[in-house]
Amino acid sequence: MAFLPELLLMGGALALFFVSLGESRARQAKAVALAVAVALVAACVLCLGQQAVLFSGAYRVDLFSQILKLVFACGYVLILLLGGELADIRDEVRAEYYLFLTLSVSGLVMLVSCVDILTLVIALELSSFPLYLMVPMRRERNGRRIQMESAIKYIMFGIAANGIMLFGMSYLFGLTGTTSLPVMVEKLRPVIASPLAIAGLAMTLCGLFFKLAVFPFHFWTPDVYQGASNETASLIASLSKVGAVAVLVRFVSLASPDNHAIVLLLTLLAIASMFYGNLIALIQKDLKRLLGFSGIAHAGYAMIGFVALDEAGYAAAIYYIVGYLFMVLACFVVICKVSRDGANVAMDELAGLYRRSPLLAVTLIVGIFALAGMPPFAGFMGKLTLLSAALAKGHLALVIIAVVNTAIAIYYYLCVIREACFRDAGTRPAIALDWPTRVLCVLLMAGILALGVAPARILDGISSSLASVNLPLTKVSQR
Amino acid sequence: MTFPNPNPDFPILSVLVFSPLAAAALAAFIRSERLLRWWALLCTTAIALVSLSLWWWFNPATAEFQFVERRAWIPSLKISYAVGIDGISLLLVLLTTLIMPLCVLCSWRYITTRVKEFMVCLLIMESAMVGVFCALDFILFFVFWEAMLIPMALLIGVWGGPRKIYAAIKFFVYTMTGSVLLLVAILALYLKVGSFSIPDMMGRNFAPEFQCWIFLAFFISFAIKVPMFPFHTWLPAAHVEAPTAGSVVLASVLLKMGTYGFLRFSLPITPYATHVFMPYVLWLSVAAILYGGLTALAQSDLKKLVAYSSVGHMGFATLGIFALNTNGIEGATLVMINHGVTTGALFIAVGIIYERLHTRDLGASAGLGKFMPVFAGFLGVFCLSSLAFPGTNSFIGEFLVLAGGFKVSTLLVICAVPGVVAAAAYMLRMLQKVAYGGVRNPDHSGLADLNLREVVTLAPLLVFVFWIGLHPQPFIHVMHASVQHLLEQTNGSLAPAAVALR
Secondary structure, rough: OOOOOHHHHHHHHHHHHHHOOOOOHHHHHOOOHHHHHHHHHHHHHHHOOOOEEEEOOOEEOHHHHHHHHHHHHHHHHHHHHOOOOOOOHHHHHHHHHHHHHHHHHHHHHHHHHHHHHHHHHHHHHHHHHHHHHHHHEEEEEEEEOHHHHHHHHHHHHHHHHHHHHHHHHHHHHHHHOEEEEEHHHHHHHHHHOOOHHHHHHHHHHHHHHHEEEEEEEHHHHHHHHHHHHHHHHHHHHHHHHHHHHHHHHHHHHHHOOOOHHHHHHHHHHHHHHHHHHHHHHOOOOOOOHHHHHHHHHHHHHHHHHHOOHHHHHHHHHHHHOOOOOOOHHHHHHHHHHOOOOOOEEHHHHOOOOHHHHHHHHHHHHHHHHOOOOOOHHHHHHHHHHHHHHHHHHHOHHHHHHHHHHHHEEEEEHHHHHHHHOOOOOOOOOOOOOOOOHHHHHHHHHHHHHHHHHHOOOOOHHHHHHHHHHHHHHHHHHHH | OOOOOOOOOHHHOOOOOOOOHHHHHOOOOOHHHHHHHHHHHHHHHHHHHHHHHHHHHOOOOOOOOOEEEEEEEEHHHOOEEEEEOOHHHHHHHHHOOOOOOOOHHOOOOOOOOOOHHHHHHHHHHHHHHHHHHHHHHHHHHHHHHHHHHHHHHHHHHOOOOHHHHHHHHHHHHHHHHHHHHHHHHHHHHHHOOOOEHHHHHHOOOOOOOHHHHHHHHHHHHHHHHOOOOHHHOHHHHHHHOOOHHHHHHHHHHHHHHHHHHHHHHHHHHHHHHHHHHHHEEEEHHHHHHHHHHHHHHOOOOOHHHHHHHHHHHHHHHHHHHHHHOOHHHHHHHHHHHHHHHHHHHHHHHHHHHHHHHHOOOOOOOHHHHHOHHHHHHHHHHHHHHHOOOOHHHHHHHHHHHHHHHHOOOHHHHHHHHHHHHHHHHHHHHHHHHHHHHOOOOOOOOOOOOOHHHHHHHHHHHHHHHHHHHHHOOHHHEEEEEEEHHHHHHHHHOOOHHHHHHH
8 A cells, every 4th residue: 555656657657658669649648647647646645644664674655755755746747737748759759758757757756765775776767767868859950959969968967976876875885884774874873974974975965966956966957958848857857856855855864963074065065056056047048048057056045954954954955845846847837838839948938928828927927936035935935944944053154145146046037027027029929828738827826825825734744754754764774 | 082992803904914915816807997997996995994993993002012913824933924013003004005095096097008917916015015014923024025026026017117127127136135134134033032923022132243233134125125325226217117006106105114124123123233323324314315305406307306305205214213212203104104195196196297298307297287277286285295394294204303313413413404405496396397387388288187086096195294284193192102112122221332322
């Protein structure tokens, strides 16, 4: 029962595999994927309270993992709705696209339950490799294979980061003689201050920094966003970052409750990411590149939570990244619908959006202002929790740098709003929306607003689930 | 004039805060533009009438917060939904709710495109503005404070003049930048106090150094909003480009949030730092009065003229607040109300000219009085009020402020006097031009005088000009206890060092 969501996803992936064997079965594949996604949401809701340890302590089902699985399931549905008919994916691989999408989600779903670094690496790869393949599935345009360039960059960076992560893990293994995270927590505690442990842990984090696009592992982000189709970029920008933050919680808590070197490292990376992302986003003309750089900055904000090295900080980081999922998807819906047959969207193509499609314009306003951290949206509450967690631990300078960055960022977010709301449409045509898109827009806005206005239950849920990330892990190892 | 509240449990403040929001949500479903205008007018008028009940039920004898509601909102962060008002915020809430129907009325013909979105933005603004004045929880306050920026920027950016985009973005970036440090200050206070409750933070006697940092963070945020002298550059741009209703909301209510912030937060939470920084703020206020007055003298654009006069008037408000005595603060609060009434009326008047002439140039509108005598009459009263003519509202406010200022420093007040003279000069210059002009006036013979709607828009403000001007006692009475309490909090724990500063 506790394994139901994973089973469902694997069954769905298998079914999609058979569907994709035939010619041009994109429509059936989409139906199957959507059915799997809806069933997955139901299954995750059903399994929300489950507790279990599977595969001899390598896989743990608890509140923490189940909440995140529910988030992934919701994100999966949203991304399927957002993709529409996959206009920008080559005809012959559309069915396969759904297969890889499902596999990637299944990797993420497993990732959050893994408590052994071996299964964890495998789940991480399972979530990454389909993405490497989905990037080049975009159509060619004008004879330029920009998607191939992005795919190569993505896979090269990904493999390199993975290599560093595995190297770091080998240090941790060498120090503790175990691959099980709960045991590692215990054994690492006496030696965590040693340079070897710090180097091992830092290198291990690198693989996750890559997924989250933290400086200096961010270089792929804007290029991949630009080269990948809009649907793929929305997946890379949203779900895989949630996965990265979830696993970061597991690894960073190895350094809890206090580790000066790791705190310093995280602080510096957070500051560098925020400044780098925000300053370069200021001059972007392509909307996806802008979101890419803003994504780097948001990765920096999320790192603020980890700097605190306590549960409040982790909870804030997870809450923030879940909010980010909704915000960034809201922006990507607009990109997908504004773009003509899937091409990239330049800023000035948004002109007059408020006349061409009021619903999209409102969605964009909500999404962008949420990213900018304006109340009453999720971005504000997220920043509030992050900053108060960091300030409680005395990181005043970091907090001030973060708010300064918020002020810098507001300019380029306003530029997006300026194009969409203040400029005349000219001859640009109105945008007709189908019903799934309308539902999607409303759902995303409701999500952003609900997370911002009524975060109490969600925050409490995450906090109480975090209590089980550290402590009962040791219980698991004793069983 | 107080009656016991017949139903003390009725959440009247929540009703006032959220009913505009509900009205905005319903307005989204109305298709006819005509109906939308009537709907917005109906809702804002109804809210204004409901808010009047606050005046009857308010007990001016106590400085306690009244009509308090308190509910847990985010328990894990100790954030609660808490609202309540005292004598100072009561007046500002009433000012907000009473100005809003006039904003709808003055946009009746002015706004012809996107009427639905315009009315929705106005109603959302009203919600946020009332919320700012009622909030007793710092995060709730901050949410309203920031949430207001989005509809205001849209009001300027979508319905504004030729340089609307520049103005909207400048306004947004300026105020947002100011408020990010406010957030840090709020969090720092939270970590000291353990909750976000505003009354809990007052009178705590924090460490002097801590107070100074908090005060500076508050000051930047509120000074930008007021706007005080070196931070004022967003104001003329925003005012000139905004549609009439936007200018009115901006002048009458938004600017008051800065001074309200000083009264509600800076003074009682950081009393020591207030005394430390008091001289500097006072001189900045004088600079604002002089600067606003002299710059307004040089303007030929009517809206810019009124906008710069706002800088001067708000300088009086901050001067009164930081005089830190009863006269000063009561005068400052009255200046805030008066400025809302008078400057709001002047912006409506400029809007009326603009609707007829499609220009706001002072030269082009010369000699309007001959063809629009009723309008010229209204304009005359509001101009006299703006230059603080005895018998009008501004006279009382500025007189009290200067009386308060005298107790602090004679030199200060003497330095501010040229600003008062300049105010008379630029206002009379404008009135003379618009009402009479010269011998070579442009031809205005085709212009119609005010219609009923425009008279109804201006008349309530006229009433307030004379009511406050001739019988200010009820207004002072209602805030007196609150001001005394505020002064006790600010001066009660007065460090000896601060006395030496005087």
